[in-house]
Amino acid sequence: MSQGEELGAVVEFKAVRFTDAGAREETVHVPSEVPLTVEANGVEVATLLCTPTEIPSLVLGFLFSAGVVRGPEELREWSVDPTRWKVECTVARTPDVELLGKRVYTSGCGKGVMFATVAELAGRRPLDSPLRVPAARIDDLARALQGASPHYRRTRGIHTGAVSLEGELPERWFDDVGRHNAVDKAIGDALFRGVDLSRCLLLSSGRTSSEVLHKARRAGIPVVLSRSVPTHQSVLRARDMGITLLGRAKGAGFLAYAHPERIVPNGAPAGR
Template identity: 50%
Template sequence: MFDQTFGPSVDIDVTCFKGGAQECVRQPVATEVPCTLQVNGDELGTMLCTPADLKEFAVGYLFTSGLIQGIDEFRDFYCDERTWRLDITTTHRIDPALLGKRIYTSGCGRGVMYDNMINLAARHPLENSFSIEPERLVACMRWLLGCSQLHRDTHGVHTVAVSLNGDIPDVYFDDIGRHNAVDKALGHCLLQGVDLTWALLMGTGRISSEILQKVKRAGVPLLLSRGAPTHQTVLQARDMGITVVGFARGGNFTVYSHPERVSFGSVSV
């Protein structure tokens, strides 16, 4: 049995079979805890998470789910690391009618989105002149794939980061769930007051529609991933004015929507 309090990884005894031989060793595995979000005393739900950057996760989740409109509505946060209850205080009570309109997503840990956020995200496509050179996209993804020690140790987490103007970020976020990692990265930006008008969000996982909805909610114009998008992601991204770049591996990538934001001028195509 594990203790109730632990870090992002836990060392366990395993039996490996390599080269025709059996070996008993100790290896780190990614930690998974059930975090219960309680907002103003009302239980919102329980999410399976990596126990790190949980304040950022809580802020990002409330915002990208449409339950708060901005960081000014966030008041306080406390994490009980024995029970993994996240107590959050906001300026207003969450509308109970809204909580009944849930859509269960394809994300790890059975993520949840709320109906009003999806309706709002479909309105007002993003329109800005943000553009980025292909070389910067390649450099950002190369950095992302090598930045996480937790991923190197466990191979059990997704990594997400936000780049401003295509620069290499200073911080990244890991989680067993790719949607959780997105919430952590966007929550960090909200807490720091980062302007996301000229930003790109990069991740290591599949680009499903709930990830796109979160990015649109935050006003991020470009989404970059090593993984591939679903067809709903592509269709919605074209309507929302978001550039989706997938299969970013080994210096190559595919642009699925709004390619005008990628400056191919110096590249032969």
């Protein structure tokens, strides 16, 4: 995001669509996502990963929900710095740093806890993995992901995560109300079993936001596959990190938003 440029709710990217017929480039739209740091009376309250529209309403709604202000009259001034994605505001009562520590990681996110240093360290060197997976295998994995959870069929409200070794069907699938928790369960289980994650794909029913991508990068997993879409931030980061980012995978084709070279198109010559 260059200085002064307006980032809307949606960002356009070039992606590669893999189908039965092969692979071709197309233009797609993904939701935008930025880390917005909110500072109230000089106290850092939170960094929200959000779509940077309606920022004053977001800040008021957030500070109200969090108990920092009791109404609009207690939010007195604010300024948004769109180059650093920082909101500085003045509120009636300075937030209690002790209370601010009592944050709860929510099920929507699980808890995309990322220590800045870890995330930076992990991202410094792009992943370099020789893993190659045929497009038809991705379709198989996507179909398996769809049918994997009996809990999903009963509730329509649970996420599934899994780890696939070199495109093989996973033996174990992990459900959670939080899509990040489902991913953490799959990675944790693979760690317990001593699986070589550099030869694995990470499968998730949920959207790939930047922190799912960070989890993959930290685990050294070179391919992330989702039934849903990525955010614009995860497209940008996946391109930097050397991660193959696949989305909209439901068993009949899919999109590659970053590093499509690890996917062997249908009909491609063998031995690629």
